[in-house]
Amino acid sequence: MVIKKIKLLLLFLSLLIIISCLFTLAKEPVVKDELLVSAASSLTDVMVALGKEFETLNPGAKLIFNFAATGALQTQIEQGAPVDVFAGASPANLKVLKRKGFLADEPFKIMAYNTLALVVRPGFPVNGESPFILLKKPEVNRIAIGDPAYVPAGQYALELLIQLKLIESIRTKLIFATNVREALTWTETGEVDAAIVYGTDALISQKARLITQSSPEAPVEISYVIAVTRQGKTNRFGRKFVDFVTSTAGKKILTRFGFLP
Amino acid sequence: MNGVPISTIYAPAALSLEIALIATILALITGGGLAWFFSGRRSLIATIFEGIITLPLVLPPVVLGFYLLLTLGQTGGVGQFITRILKVNLIFTPAAAVIAATVAALPIMYKAVKAFLEVVDPEVIKAAQLDGASRFKVLIFMEIPLAARGVFTGILLSFLRALGEFGATLMVAGNIPGRTQTLSLAIWGSVMGGDLVRAHILTAVLAGICLLVVFSMRFFDMERKSSV
Numbered sequence: 428m429v430i431k432k433i434k435l436l437l438l439f440l441s442l443l444i445i446i447s448c449l450f451t452l453a454k455e456p457v458v459k460d461e462l463l464v465s466a467a468s469s470l471t472d473v474m475v476a477l478g479k480e481f482e483t484l485n486p487g488a489k490l491i492f493n494f495a496a497t498g499a500l501q502t503q504i505e506q507g508a509p510v511d512v513f514a515g516a517s518p519a520n521l522k523v524l525k526r527k528g529f530l531a532d533e534p535f536k537i538m539a540y541n542t543l544a545l546v547v548r549p550g551f552p553v554n555g556e557s558p559f560i561l562l563k564k565p566e567v568n569r570i571a572i573g574d575p576a577y578v579p580a581g582q583y584a585l586e587l588l589i590q591l592k593l594i595e596s597i598r599t600k601l602i603f604a605t606n607v608r609e610a611l612t613w614t615e616t617g618e619v620d621a622a623i624v625y626g627t628d629a630l631i632s633q634k635a636r637l638i639t640q641s642s643p644e645a646p647v648e649i650s651y652v653i654a655v656t657r658q659g660k661t662n663r664f665g666r667k668f669v670d671f672v673t674s675t676a677g678k679k680i681l682t683r684f685g686f687l688p
Numbered sequence: 689m690n691g692v693p694i695s696t697i698y699a700p701a702a703l704s705l706e707i708a709l710i711a712t713i714l715a716l717i718t719g720g721g722l723a724w725f726f727s728g729r730r731s732l733i734a735t736i737f738e739g740i741i742t743l744p745l746v747l748p749p750v751v752l753g754f755y756l757l758l759t760l761g762q763t764g765g766v767g768q769f770i771t772r773i774l775k776v777n778l779i780f781t782p783a784a785a786v787i788a789a790t791v792a793a794l795p796i797m798y799k800a801v802k803a804f805l806e807v808v809d810p811e812v813i814k815a816a817q818l819d820g821a822s823r824f825k826v827l828i829f830m831e832i833p834l835a836a837r838g839v840f841t842g843i844l845l846s847f848l849r850a851l852g853e854f855g856a857t858l859m860v861a862g863n864i865p866g867r868t869q870t871l872s873l874a875i876w877g878s879v880m881g882g883d884l885v886r887a888h889i890l891t892a893v894l895a896g897i898c899l900l901v902v903f904s905m906r907f908f909d910m911e912r913k914s915s916v
């Protein structure tokens with residue numbers, strides 16, 4: 428009987444420990460004066476650099492980042508995630524949030540532009556620069572782009588192929604990646620012959636060869652947008668951070684990471 | 689690029705271990721309990737319940753995360769209830785990661801424990817009950833010792849599944865370095881950011897933990913064999 432009681436007591440104690448553990452873990456992710464910034468994963472490095480600089484300029488400010496695909500970040504905000512600032516890879520997602528009332532009452536700002544780059548696998552037979560029409564060549568069997576259904580880079584790539592009137596002839600060669608970095612990795616390992624990725628991705632790749640880049644404005648404009656959310660209005664650093672990113676100092680950092688001001 | 693700060697390795701590793709540990713204990717209580725309850729039951733309702741418990745095993749983790757987000761978020765019933773009672777928003781907390789990992793590990797724990805429970809001969813249990821043993825006594829002195837192997841296998845597999853959880857965690861807990869970024873999320877983040885050195889180091893840490901678990905399993909097996 429005593430053993431039974433001890434067993435029950437142990438069970439009760441362990442339950443108590445688990446519940447208290449959960450309580451400590453459930454503490455709010457963001458405390459006062461901390462700014463939670465949700466940013467597209469293609470902005471990871473540059474956002475960390477921007478955040479460091481902002482914290483130096485604004486004593487007391489503490490930035491917390493949440494990195495994921497722009498679409499996932501949008502869903503999180505719609506479900507009440509405590510985000511103060513949203514930096515996305517496509518204005519489309521912010522337009523939806525704006526319409527649903529999740530953003531502060533002010534137009535969101537363009538923080539940077541990116542380009543689309545054509546990269547080919549190591550050892551692909553091409554000399555020097557070549558325009559996107561290269562994709563029509565019979566040597567190119569597989570072309571990777573992000574899945575246009577949900578990857579902004581893929582939507583831009585598809586739009587580019589349509590604008591260049593290449594889409595009909597290469598449609599069967601296309602392979603969709605779940606994110607733009609995956610498309611780049613396939614090119615690096617030779618799974619595909621070519622891929623259309625962001626110019627910033629092509630810059631950091633050591634294996635995939637950059638063949639050509641689209642111009643920042645035409646035929647497809649790729650802009651990164653940043654906005655204060657409805658919740659972020661009450662945070663004294665929300666507005667300030669957006670202003671900093673779009674300032675000359677912010678643009679300088681963005682340029683350093685290959686983005687275009 | 690050159691030089692990876694130790695804190696960016698240590699923080700996700702410690703968080704991953706903590707989350708996986710708590711998730712395993714929670715999965716053991718819920719999954720083990722459910723397995724015990726459903727073992728030997730063959731009714732239609734039991735089968736339907738079993739199907740629901742198994743769902744996280746077949747759903748893509750991101751889909752699982754999406755539905756968890758709908759449930760735990762501020763538009764979901766559970767999320768609103770928790771916010772009202774505890775005054776916290778679960779989304780973007782390590783607790784949300786624990787819940788995601790628990791749900792992901794639950795079917796594995798359930799299956800492992802149930803498989804071993806059902807090996808126990810029902811005739812033997814009936815005999816014990818005829819001799820006056822209560823349902824509780826049968827559980828403590830017969831089923832649990834006989835199913836210990838299943839529980840142990842369940843614990844290890846659930847722990848590894850919880851450790852590797854990615855998709856659902858990303859949706860409900862976010863990918864916040866130093867707060868909710870687990871090893872799996874940190875590896876993904878490093879690959880996305882092109883920091884392959886850090887990705888390799890983090891992968892080595894994760895692989896090291898897995899090897900440790902697998903070896904401890906082997907050790908346990910040998911202990912058992914020598915004691916029998």
